Amino acid sequence: MVTARPVGIVDGVDYQQTGLVRKIDVQTIRFALNSGAMVLLSPLGYSPTGEAFNLSMEDVAASTAIALDADKLIVLAETGGVFDSDGNLRREVSEAEAMQLLAGDTLPEDIGFTLRHALRACEGGVARAHIIPYGLDGSVLLELFQHDGVGTMLVEETLEALREAGPDDVGGLLALLRPLEEDGTLVRRDRGLIEREIANFTVIEHDGVIFGCAALYAFPEAGVGEMAALAVNPQVQGRGDGERLLQRIEQRARAAGLKRLFVLTTRTMHWFLKRGFVLASVDQLPKQRRGLYNWQRKSLVLIKQL
Ligand SMILES: CC(C)(COP(=O)(O)OP(=O)(O)OC[C@H]1O[C@@H](n2cnc3c(N)ncnc32)[C@H](O)[C@@H]1OP(=O)(O)O)[C@@H](O)C(=O)NCCC(=O)NCCS
Structure with a gap:
């Protein structure tokens, strides 16, 4: 379901078996979903010639959400959200704010990485992307069914x-x-x-x-x-x-x-x-x-x- 390509050589460093998503086979995923199956994708992809590549979970998730035209992408992450300079959790971030945050150098590297992929999903047409903490028991339910939620929600920019x-x-x-x-x-x-x-x-x-x-x-x-x-x-x-x-x-x-x-x-x-x-x-x-x-x-x- 996931076709990969190598990252290649960047600044003289050969990334060898580290890859990027090249294509998601939406048809096969939809077929499996429509027949009542649950689709679990591992961060592993193959080139058309059968070579295996190690992918990032965020890349696979964002690429799949975009390809499926999903309503939501939910990322369970260690940091579990975006925090402002006073250490307060930002419940909601717009695409423009996410771009600003990523352009600055205030975000820790791991959350920047997650946010970058969440932003890519929103830019690709996913209406909302949530970043929530995996360390918190029940965090998915708390995020989706409680008004304030427990993580950060990235919202696709609308014309309004x-x-x-x-x-x-x-x-x-x-x-x-x-x-x-x-x-x-x-x-x-x-x-x-x-x-x-x-x-x-x-x-x-x-x-x-x-x-x-x-x-x-x-x-x-x-x-x-x-x-x-x-x-x-x-x-x-x-x-x-x-x-x-x-x-x-x-x-x-x-x-x-x-x-x-x-x-x-x-x-x-x-x-x-x-x-x-x-x-x-x-x-x-x-x-x-x-x-x-x-x-x-x-x-x-x-x-x-x-
Ligand atoms: C209250 C108001 C601002 C909500 O705006 P909105 O854009 O429709 O709000 P949202 O889309 O975020 O929320 C819609 C939900 O609120 C509910 N809702 C709307 N008016 C409501 C009311 N008076 N009491 C309870 N729920 C109400 C809707 O049924 C809908 O519920 P659902 O999500 O379960 O379908 C709007 O209804 C309004 O302008 N009302 C008249 C002015 C007013 O009462 N202002 C408050 C003065 S203090």
Whole structure:
């Protein structure tokens, strides 16, 4: 199923029986899968003339994922993820961020090697690549079925741009938020307020149209942040944009040194509970925010540790 070629002579060093993947026989793999078999590939490949080559597991895995047009590639690695310079695990890394990390010299060699192959898979059309620790019992299940997971997920870049908002986005934000304000889901924000607070917003834009937004308000003395005005255009709900906005706001909050994130909601409690928030009380809000709490609206307070 795996055809190999020699690495050859690099900088005067003959790599002899060390090889690279040349081709994956997708047809045979699919045939085996369709007949109910499980396919296990070893990091060993043969040249068309029958010579055996030692391949890297990552090369075989990424090449196979691309050839199969897989939805996911999961790599169980010793390091089990990408860590930032403060030693915090990066839960999600975009293709562009992965390229930046690989271009710098901060990554340990082993994780750089794994990330390079995960990136190659994403560039080859695999939607997500996960790097998770093999030393942790149940890590595959924890990564796939827990919201935050236990490793790093590399995400294929989509045409949509997730970015911080600028003054030109005020009109788009108003168009997105207005209907939700009118039906009472969100509190009303006038143009002037959005203009003043534009830097707090993160938006998802597609072809020049704002399809989603969320805002972060920091209360640094209390070490907490509020996520507000989370909204996704009803036409594109259910595709994970809400989730991406939440993750970006969490990232921004962590970068600002905040330890907890809270939201006030009247109708979306379950969405937040599923994403690691727990119910809290108005007393747990920072003092300044408590004063502004609208007792008529009776929003629920939900908090998440970052
Ligand atoms: C909440 C919201 C931002 C989610 O955006 P999204 O892009 O659809 O989110 P995702 O694609 O990441 O998640 C979709 C999942 O959330 C669920 N969901 C959507 N609204 C929900 C709600 N009010 N309560 C519970 N679950 C909800 C969907 O059923 C879907 O579940 P599934 O994955 O099991 O199919 C979007 O529904 C929205 O804009 N709602 C109106 C505004 C709002 O309520 N904002 C929060 C104010 S505090």
